[in-house]
Amino acid sequence: MRFKSKSSNGFQVFAVSGVNTISFGVNASAAARKGLLGFAVERHDLTENEKRVMPGFKVFRSVVPNPSPKTEVSTWDHPVQSFVWDDFTAKPEHSYKYVFHPLKGSPKNIDRSTKPIPINVETEPLFSKNVHDIFFNRGVASSQAYQRRFGDLKPNELPTEKGKEAIQWLTRELDDAILKFIKSAKKGDSLHGCFYEFRYLPVAQAFKEAIDRGVDVKLIVDGKVNGDPEKKAGEEGASFPREDNLKTIKDARIPKKNVTLRQAKPTNIQHNKFIVLLRKGKPKEVWTGSTNISLGGFSGQTNVGHWVRDNDCAEHFEAYWQLLKKDPGAIAGLERAEANKANKALRDAVGMLREVPESLEDVAEGVTTVFSPRAGLKMLDLYVNMVDSASACSCITLAFGINAAFKQKLIDNDPLNAIVFMLLEKKDAPNKRATDPFVPLTTRNNVYQAWGAFLDDPVYRWAREKNNRILQLNSHVAYIHSKFLLRDPLGEDPHVVTGSANFSKASTNDNDENMIIIRGDKRVADIYFTEFNRLFNHYYFRSVAESLKDQGQKLSSDGSLFLSETAEPWLEKYKPGTLRSKRLALYTKMHGAQLM
Secondary structure (H helix, E strand, O other), X not given: OEEEOOOEOOEEEEEEEOOOOEEEEEEEOHHHHOOOOEEEEXXXXXXXXXXXXXXXXXXXXXXXXXXXXXXXXXXXXOOEOOOEEEEOOOOOOOEEEEEEEEEEEEOOEEEOXXXXXXXXXXXXXXXXXXXXXXXXXXXXXXXXXXXXXXXOOOHHHOOHHHHHHHHHHHHOOHHHHHHHHHHOOOOOOEEEEEEOOEOOHHHHHHHHHHHHOOOEEEEEEEOOOOOOOOOOOOOOOOOOOHHHHHHHHHHOOOOHHHEEEEOOOOOOOEOOEEEEEEEOOEEEEEEEEOOOEOHHHHHOOEOEEEEEEOHHHHHHHHHHHHHHOOOOOOOOOOOHHHHHHHHHHHHHHHHOOOOOOOOHHHOOOEEEEEEEOOOOOHHHHHHHHHHHOOOOEEEEEEOOOOOHHHHHHHOOOOOOOOEEEEEEOXXXXXXXXXXXXXXXXXXXXXXXXXXXXXXXXXXXXXXXOOOOOOOOOOOOOOOEOOOEEEEOOOOOOOEEEEEOOOOOHHHHHOOEEEEEEEEOOHHHHHHHHHHHHHHHHHHXXXXXXXXXXXXXXXXOHHHHHOOOOOHHHHHHOOOOOOHHHHHHHHHHOOOOOEEO
């Protein structure tokens, strides 16, 4: 939801809320900025009748010269020196009143006499009766918050209850949501699932419980032999995820008759993670998104689960599921000509399931489904055009690098075009094995990148962090696994693309994948935007720290880690053309904000 305050003494506050996150932008006139040290932020939880001044992290060096990771301060004394601020600790379906207090004067003699600016904000419910419900895990195991709560220990090294608390903190409500989806199926209903990784026992057990209460459960899981057929789950060289999937199915006591192994096309990936819920034989709801059914999928790398209550969408997913149930495509051992023929037949069959848009103008309001493998790259081109054609902003997560098509389109982007935010698994850098020249996208192209990184050395008040591999949550994709794209998310006509595909040629032409395009739903866009904002902010700081370290430099404690002692240094960072000023404009110019 989108909100704005009344103007007061040259200040106006704007807010956009999701489920757990609220992002704010503060507009301030030239007169209001004069002598401004920052803002103290007060939060009134109107739902639970609680009031607090929000904590700060940076401090005035003249007041606290030697802070430690355990130093606790309040924004009342050490203000937020930013016109963009986020509350990542909001609760679902809550009403809040935030009060922004402009602070002036000097660090040791703060003037709080300027009239504060209040704004009322509401968060979205975790579970609703809307078409869409969206669930993000925390996706920041490498964080100061994890260190403060659980120290240097892995979840399985903590005492039992504390370990459970750590996993719950990491998963947020993502695993609870998929379990709720499965449990919503009643006797006589059907659940048709399709999964790449199926190795998280609580989900498998939920399917077994559904079978026991009379639900018709049918699962398609990746069963490709891509390793030593003599090796079992956990052994080096075993087929993955086949052996882990089979072990989980056995451990959950799911009957073999309820499972279809997807074994054709052994060199490609059965990359789906979706469930169709049918009531009285009719498809009604879908669970989709990027989350593999694994502990690391729910608790480590960034992931999203998306619950859709739309008959047409469910019918399309069911038709796709029925096609995959036949295990189509080339089987191992076929001659090339026969294999090509079988794979072409699969791509043609997927293409015939439904007509998909080929241009932005063709994208209908509501939900559009897209399935792979399919012939050609028209869908990938459409996604590229969505990013390139935004009016104000586009955001994209990329787990396996930036496809060349995005670079070709964005290389001529300039500061006058829409700002592009990219959240990557790892830094975009030259590959020694690549034959084509490396094409960088930089701030000159109005492209801003953050990537999976963590603080491996203590910096100022930041403690050394653990990453997902050290915590043994993920071994392959450690940080950014989500796959979603936002075009003008705060505009009048937002586009959201989300699902299992990695915005690549392989995910379009070769792998089993699904995506949904959601057009015109501001609620969906707001939830995705606030979560993208949370993740980008988290990793952007760490990406900068990592880049400086690679260059043999360190973050400047005066310029980056302590608060400015006077107004001018931090206000200078908001001069026209800077990243900060561009980000602020997204809020002050967003469409449809309610006056609160």
